[in-house]
Amino acid sequence: MSLDVNALRARFPSLTTGVAHFDGPGGTQTPIEVGEAIARTITGPLSNRETITLAERNADSAVAEFRTAFADLLGSQPGGIVHGRSATQLTYDFSRALAKTWRPGDQIVVSQLDHDCNVRPWVQAAEHAGIDVRWLRLDPASAELDLSDLDEVVNDRTRLVAVAAASNLLGTKPPVATIAARAHAVGALVYVDGVHYAAHTAIDRRALGADFFVCSPYKFFGPHCGVLAADPELLDGIHPDKLAPSTDAVPERFELGTLPYEILAGATAAVDFIAGLASEGGSRRERIVAANELVDQHELRLRRRIEDGLAGFGERVRLHSRAQDRTPTLFVTFADRDPADAYRFLAARDIAAPAGTFYAYEPARALGVTSGLRVGLAPYNTDAEIDRLLDGLDAFLR
Known part of the structure; x- marks a missing residue:
């Protein structure tokens, strides 16, 4: 089984705007059922x-x-x-x-x-x-x-x-x-x-x-x-x-x-x-666990695509998210550019990836950074949106 992303996206009225949302860590979009x-x-x-x-x-x-x-x-x-x-x-x-x-x-x-x-x-x-x-x-x-x-x-x-x-x-x-x-x-x-x-x-x-x-x-x-x-x-x-x-x-x-x-x-x-993301039967708890397995597979694959794309930018981009076990959330800074400028540049292309430290006061101090671009995946993100994100970052860096 795999996550039916198209069927999932159809339940989110906000996704019809065409904005690619990589701002899930700050709050996801909301399905019509909610x-x-x-x-x-x-x-x-x-x-x-x-x-x-x-x-x-x-x-x-x-x-x-x-x-x-x-x-x-x-x-x-x-x-x-x-x-x-x-x-x-x-x-x-x-x-x-x-x-x-x-x-x-x-x-x-x-x-x-x-x-x-x-x-x-x-x-x-x-x-x-x-x-x-x-x-x-x-x-x-x-x-x-x-x-x-x-x-x-x-x-x-x-x-x-x-x-x-x-x-x-x-x-x-x-x-x-x-x-x-x-x-x-x-x-x-x-x-x-x-x-x-x-x-x-x-x-x-x-x-x-x-x-x-x-x-x-x-x-x-x-x-x-x-x-x-x-x-x-x-x-x-x-x-x-x-x-x-x-x-x-x-x-x-x-x-x-x-x-x-x-x-x-x-x-x-x-x-x-x-729970409804898993088509198999069973209790709600069992369906929640099964749904999270599908989501994890989908988000991990997309996260690796982003990481491969970021690696192609060389020393111009620094990825701070390096832990062996981690969520599909990537925090990056730039060698000679302000993350807030990247945020605005991407937003003009209908790509939502915010900049800041997001109330993570102690981690930011430990890293020695005052701001960074945070790219966070949600189950409704797609390969096409990954392409838009990487193309947008490439244009920004050029």
Whole structure:
């Protein structure tokens, strides 16, 4: 089997504009099914959750279906699925709640590979709690985390390790399971930023060793929101600040205020859309895993085509994405040209490949760059679009 890209593209109204979208790491385009689910839910009947009226039951169903869908997507349990406005908001909330248990002498560990949403909330929480921060360092030459001192960095004082499952800048997929095993050996929790990872890989939260796994549905065809997955038993021991009359039930105790039921329905539709990419039968979880295998084959082939094309430009282009295991996301700089100029040049040719560092503050500092061009693939990209991208870069460099 192979991915039917033409059939997939037909479900995305935005792709009829002719723009070649290589901006998926910042947010993918959205299929019609997701938009229809949002519209259908918000036009109701709809009200706050309860079980008496149809409007109440519709809201309650939207929440239950959302939790079940993301349990299937993330290899987790419905009772441990938490909705948030964004991955950043969820991480700030959980960092504050967990920091209540930290004491002098404790430490946390963060990574130089991560988007700042999985760095700054933890660093700031540690500062407020008066505890130390240790770092997993990025090797710029290999674009890999240097884990040679893992056992020294993650030690008996460590309470939590925060690490990305994949870098949104470089695509690097570090050995999260190895890091998590060390963390668990010393009794530490593991908080995994899966925002970029979830767009390209079938997720098994338990196999990764992630006590907490956070992602953003708008990176994989859904609406703008965040999702956190954890064991319900773990969540039951965490006590966030909340309103006095609001429920203390898990996972609702972490969801402050009325939920956006239409957004939850759109996110559920995105999960179903992914499952639908696999024509074989089986459970939704099984179809999600099969669909990700098809997507991975397609994206890997296109990524190699881009890499071969970039190699043909010689020293004029530097590819920083070099890790052995990585997503189809390429970060490049130019010997004597501004990446922002390349971004504008390509945009004039209806090719969307943005420039910047994309909130990857620590990786950019480790690389010694202030900006680069990021080319990120999504399942709807085609060979013809790769040709347009490489021709556009060739014209820019000339």
